Amino acid sequence: MSRQSRIALTLAKRWLATLPAARFGLASGPRRRAAFARGTRRAFEELGPAFVKLGQLISVRPDEFSDELVAEMRSMQDAVPPLPYERIAEVVRAEFGRDPDELWDAFEREPVASASVAQVHRARLREAYRPVWGAELAAGTDLAVKIVRPKAAEAIRADVGVARRLAERAVRWGLARRFDPVGLLDEFEASVDRELDLRQEGRFADRFAFDFRDDARIEVPRIVWPRSARRVLTMEYMTGWRLTEIDAAAAEGVDCYGLAVHGATAFMRQVFVYGRYHADLHPANLFVTPRNTIAYLDFGIVGYLTPEERMNITQVMAALVYRDADRALRYSAKLGVDVPAEKVDVIRAGLGALLDGTERPDGTRDFRHFGLGFLRLLGEHGIAIPSGYGLLIKSLATVEGVARALYPQIDIVATAQPFTTRVLAQAMGDPARLAERLPAAVRAALRELVV
Numbered sequence: 001m002s003r004q005s006r007i008a009l010t011l012a013k014r015w016l017a018t019l020p021a022a023r024f025g026l027a028s029g030p031r032r033r034a035a036f037a038r039g040t041r042r043a044f045e046e047l048g049p050a051f052v053k054l055g056q057l058i059s060v061r062p063d064e065f066s067d068e069l070v071a072e073m074r075s076m077q078d079a080v081p082p083l084p085y086e087r088i089a090e091v092v093r094a095e096f097g098r099d100p101d102e103l104w105d106a107f108e109r110e111p112v113a114s115a116s117v118a119q120v121h122r123a124r125l126r127e128a129y130r131p132v133w134g135a136e137l138a139a140g141t142d143l144a145v146k147i148v149r150p151k152a153a154e155a156i157r158a159d160v161g162v163a164r165r166l167a168e169r170a171v172r173w174g175l176a177r178r179f180d181p182v183g184l185l186d187e188f189e190a191s192v193d194r195e196l197d198l199r200q201e202g203r204f205a206d207r208f209a210f211d212f213r214d215d216a217r218i219e220v221p222r223i224v225w226p227r228s229a230r231r232v233l234t235m236e237y238m239t240g241w242r243l244t245e246i247d248a249a250a251a252e253g254v255d256c257y258g259l260a261v262h263g264a265t266a267f268m269r270q271v272f273v274y275g276r277y278h279a280d281l282h283p284a285n286l287f288v289t290p291r292n293t294i295a296y297l298d299f300g301i302v303g304y305l306t307p308e309e310r311m312n313i314t315q316v317m318a319a320l321v322y323r324d325a326d327r328a329l330r331y332s333a334k335l336g337v338d339v340p341a342e343k344v345d346v347i348r349a350g351l352g353a354l355l356d357g358t359e360r361p362d363g364t365r366d367f368r369h370f371g372l373g374f375l376r377l378l379g380e381h382g383i384a385i386p387s388g389y390g391l392l393i394k395s396l397a398t399v400e401g402v403a404r405a406l407y408p409q410i411d412i413v414a415t416a417q418p419f420t421t422r423v424l425a426q427a428m429g430d431p432a433r434l435a436e437r438l439p440a441a442v443r444a445a446l447r448e449l450v451v
Helices: 002-015 031-045 049-058 069-076 085-096 152-172 181-196 198-211 243-251 258-274 307-322 325-334 343-357 365-380 387-406 412-428 433-448
Strands: 118-124 142-148 232-236 276-277 286-288 294-296 303-304
Touching: 002 031, 002 152, 031 049, 031 069, 049 069, 049 152, 049 181, 049 198, 085 232, 085 286, 181 198, 198 232, 198 258, 198 276, 232 325, 243 258, 243 387, 258 276, 258 286, 258 294, 258 307, 258 412, 276 387, 303 387, 307 325, 307 412, 325 343, 343 433, 365 387, 387 412, 412 433
Parallel strands: none
Antiparallel strands: 118 142, 142 232, 276 303, 286 294
16 A cells, blocks of 8 residues: 555544544534544554654644644644664764764663654763853763654655645645645645754754853753764753643742743743744743753744844734734734735724733733734635744744743733834834935925925
C-alpha cells in the first residue's frame, strides 16, 4: 500500500471512529466538532513526525480552524519512543566524524526527551568554552545535546508531498472553504525546514541572549558552537520549574507575580523594540528558576517584524487601549488584512463588540478575547489573514495566558501601554514621518487661514 493510501486510510478510520461520539452527525455542533477534532489528533499522532508538526501548526492558527480542533491539537503528544543510542551516534558521526564519547564527557545513552523530530541527551562539557554571549562555560558544565533523528527530514518532506497532493484534491472538490490547505502546507514546509536546521535555532538563541544581555532576570541556554552542526545543537542544560509546577516554585520562594510582569514586559520588548520574538511560548518552553529568573527554551518558531509592521501593530494595541474600532481596522489593513468595502461595516460592528467585551470582572483587560475574537471574526467572513499577523496575535494571547498562569490578575494591555506610547512618541519625532506629513499639515493650516 502506498504512503498516500495509508494516510487516507488512517484519517478515514479515525474519522469513522468518531461517529458514535458525534451521534452519527446528530450531536450538537460543538460536540460534533470536538469528536471530529479528537479523531483528527489521534490520526496525526499515528501518522508520525510530519503530521505531529502539522498539528502543532494548526494549534497556533485559531484564525483558520475551529476552537475544538485548535484545542485538541494543542494537547497533541509530541513524544515518541526513543531511538537506540547507536542510531543517534550515527548522526553525530555523520556530522563530526567522531563518536559522542569523544566530543562530550558523560554522554548519557538514554535521552531526557524524545520527540518526533529530535531527541535530547544529557552530557557534560569536556573543555571550558567562551560562548558568543554570556559568561564562560566551565569544563564539566551540564549540557543538553539536541539531535535530529536519522531520516526525519526525508520522512517529513515525503509526507508533505503526499499531504500537498491530498490538499490540492480537497481544493478541487470544494472541501476546503474556510481555509487554504495548500497555503498552510507552504507555511508548514518553510517552518519545518527551519526547524530541521538546528543552527538556525542556535543563532536565534544567541541573538535573544544579546538582546537581553542587560536583563538579569532573563536566561537563555548558551550555545556551544564547536559541538553544534546542522543536525546537532549543544547548549547549556537549564533547570527549574515548568509553569505546570508553579505551586512548587512559589513554595520555594519564587516571586511569581514579579516574574509574570517581567516576562510580559520582556515579550513586549521583543515585539515593539527589537521586532523579533519567541513565537512558541507554551509552558514546556519556559522555566522559572530558583534564581528568580525566567529561562527561555526551544527557539524553533520565531517571528519577525519590520519597523513599519511594529508601528502598525502598536496602533492596533492603541486601538484596544482606547476601544477604537476604526483605528484597529485602519492599521490592520496596513498589516495586510484586506477587508472588502461591502464588509467594512459588519467587521467594524463586530470589532466594537469585541473591544467593549475586553474588560474582566476584576477590572483587567483580556487581550485574548479581543485578539483571537478578531481573527475568528475575519475568518467567519472569509477574509484572508496574513500568517505573520495571525502568528503575532496568537503569540500575544499566549503570553497573556502564560503570565496569568503566574499571576491571574495581570493586565497584558496595561503592560503593553508604556511600549506603545514610546513607539508612537518616537514616530511623531521621526524626521522622515514629519516630512511625509508636512504637506497635509500645511494644507490643513491654509484651509483654516482662508476660512
